[in-house]
Amino acid sequence: MSEIIAILNQKGGCGKTTTAVNLSAALAQSDRKVLVIDMDPQGNATTGLGINKNNQTNTIYSILTGDNSIMETIVETSVPQLDIVPSNIDLSGAELELSKTIGPHSILKEALDGFVDNYDYIFIDVPPSLGLLTLNSIVASDSVIIPIQAEFYALEGMADLLQAMELVKSRLNSPSPIKGILLTLYDSRTRLGRDVYNNVKQYFGETENIFKTTIPRNVKLAEAPSHGIPCIIYDEECSGTEAYQNLAKEIISMEGQGDNK
Numbered sequence: 001m002s003e004i005i006a007i008l009n010q011k012g013g014c015g016k017t018t019t020a021v022n023l024s025a026a027l028a029q030s031d032r033k034v035l036v037i038d039m040d041p042q043g044n045a046t047t048g049l050g051i052n053k054n055n056q057t058n059t060i061y062s063i064l065t066g067d068n069s070i071m072e073t074i075v076e077t078s079v080p081q082l083d084i085v086p087s088n089i090d091l092s093g094a095e096l097e098l099s100k101t102i103g104p105h106s107i108l109k110e111a112l113d114g115f116v117d118n119y120d121y122i123f124i125d126v127p128p129s130l131g132l133l134t135l136n137s138i139v140a141s142d143s144v145i146i147p148i149q150a151e152f153y154a155l156e157g158m159a160d161l162l163q164a165m166e167l168v169k170s171r172l173n174s175p176s177p178i179k180g181i182l183l184t185l186y187d188s189r190t191r192l193g194r195d196v197y198n199n200v201k202q203y204f205g206e207t208e209n210i211f212k213t214t215i216p217r218n219v220k221l222a223e224a225p226s227h228g229i230p231c232i233i234y235d236e237e238c239s240g241t242e243a244y245q246n247l248a249k250e251i252i253s254m255e256g257q258g259d260n261k
């Protein structure tokens with residue numbers, strides 16, 4: 001059985017896609033079989049993994065509309081053991097269409113339920129909103145990773161996010177616990193970086209797992225997507241690569257604990 005993990009935060013630009021792409025690639029390099037599901041109409045994970053999003057007809061959108069099974073949409077990437085369900089702008093109309101169907105929050109989960117696969121991990125790259133695409137991602141996942149950008153407004157909106165997760169748990173009876181909080185774009189040498197880290201610790205430290213690995217600001221992480229390859233392949237030595245490899249090790253060290261499933 002795959003472990004399904006949604007990468008979640010309704011803030012844009014906090015490193016969700018960068019994490020989906022590079023954590024997946026790092027796990028694939030550690031001999032895990034990994035699938036990324038791109039749930040964002042912007043299709044950044046699709047592009048970042050070298051897939052031309054504009055000529056895909058079988059996408060996450062066609063899964064949500066029931067036209068394709070997951071199996072029919074999977075595309076291999078250039079990274080061995082790493083596949084993707086692509087997305088493109090077609091998905092932007094999906095929220096409205098989904099809202100007219102019965103059980104609109106559970107469509108992705110139902111599509112995944114019948115999916116017999118041999119993936120160790122399935123990561124869902126979630127769009128920056130708390131709409132139906134995000135709710136579908138929470139319902140479908142076993143747990144969530146929340147990337148938090150080390151900036152002044154880091155925790156703004158967090159209460160809304162946690163409330164959405166709570167609603168999914170109580171109303172839809174589909175709990176998706178936090179696998180970990182991930183500090184991104186983080187610089188421990190700055191006062192701001194340390195302040196944000198302490199705030200996150202205060203907010204979550206008692207109850208939730210905060211990953212020991214933090215992701216530094218590293219320009220290579222921002223450059224790699226334009227080459228259509230994960231940073232961990234684009235530059236094997238840089239600090240961003242090292243960080244995502246460490247995060248992969250942390251995830252692997254949690255295997256078999258069963259506490260986040």
Ligand SMILES: Nc1ncnc2c1ncn2[C@@H]1O[C@H](COP(=O)(O)OP(=O)(O)O)[C@@H](O)[C@H]1O
Pocket residue numbers: 011012013014015016017018019044128184185186215216217218219220221222223225240
């Ligand atoms: N650790 C990092 N260092 C430098 N640039 C980063 C880092 N993480 C993300 N970026 C860049 O910041 C922008 C937003 O990141 P992205 O992963 O797309 O965020 P999200 O998916 O949450 O909107 C992108 O241009 C990305 O390349």
Ligand SMILES: [Mg+2]
Pocket residue numbers: 016017018040044125126127
């Ligand atoms: Mg994104």
